[in-house]
Amino acid sequence: MATANQISSLGRRIYRFAASVSGVIALLIMLWGCTANDFNAGAIAWKTYSNSRYGFEFPYPSNWTSLATPANDDGIAFFSPQDNSVEIRGWASHQLPNSIVTEQESVKKIKPNFQTAQGVSGVLVIEVDRQVGSMTLTLTQSQVKYYWQGRSKSQEFQNYYRFFYYIAQQYRIPKS
Template sequence: MSTATLPAYSLGRKIYHHTYRLGKAIALIIMLWGCTAPGFNASNVVWKTYTNNRYRFEFPYPSNWNALPPPDNGDGIAFVSPQKNSVIIRSWAGNRLPEAVSPEAKVTVNPNFKTAQGIPGVMVVEVGQQGSSMTLTITQGQVKYYWQGRSDSQDFTDYYRLFYYIAQQYKVL
């Protein structure tokens, strides 16, 4: 390598590293800005309430969302956004097996979420390359309740606050 090409190589490398750092800084600023954006305003939405009579739970959903055909066993429901059919909210429940029958090891998960009703649960947010979801799991006695909001990953920030609000309003009757 000649001394004439060394400065050009160093300059190109410096530009690359500065551009890379700047890109990371911009990504961090965008993520932090999303965390501080104004909150979701539930009063701007017309709501309906889904009530499950078999497992005795309910949650609100936007009135213009379309219900998918429910399963025959009556364990839950799913609603699809009228703007994007890849945006879905769903909820279902099921009876847990008694511990004596269940062969898997007992796993204890500490609640990290509480509904407006005061019921503790576990909230898991998964962000993937294609799809992202927010899932709330509540265990009451022998029943396990699930609520989930799901969208394409590029739309998840647009629906995060809506999903979170609905999860907060989830009730066990």
């Protein structure tokens, strides 16, 4: 016969297992929604942002508004006119010589998993928590790191996934 402690311990393990399974199921449902084919790039009027300092560029919808460009001109952010919690950003930074070794070591751990239409390989990370969903692209060339990010409320992320993915594919950096 099982003791009360054994039953309680078993109950906690079952609860933890059920909680982890339900979290995985919720993530799978959200990602399944991200594969919907309802995005049509041709239906959007696009403009191209070109960064004068680092030379990267990416398309953005022509009706989106931008924040003021920082004085150092390292990037920009655009916001949807329908929902200012939906944003796309692009920026770049020079790596310090001391950080290159550390960066090279960390790059070995995270292998490129994405290729832009330009043919540049990089790392694309999707993160969804309770409040925010984001897609972040990181490209490294010489001593410059280039970034692009799309963000929305997590419950709306599946509606923007293909839109963000399209822009990430179109992100361009200077040829080396």
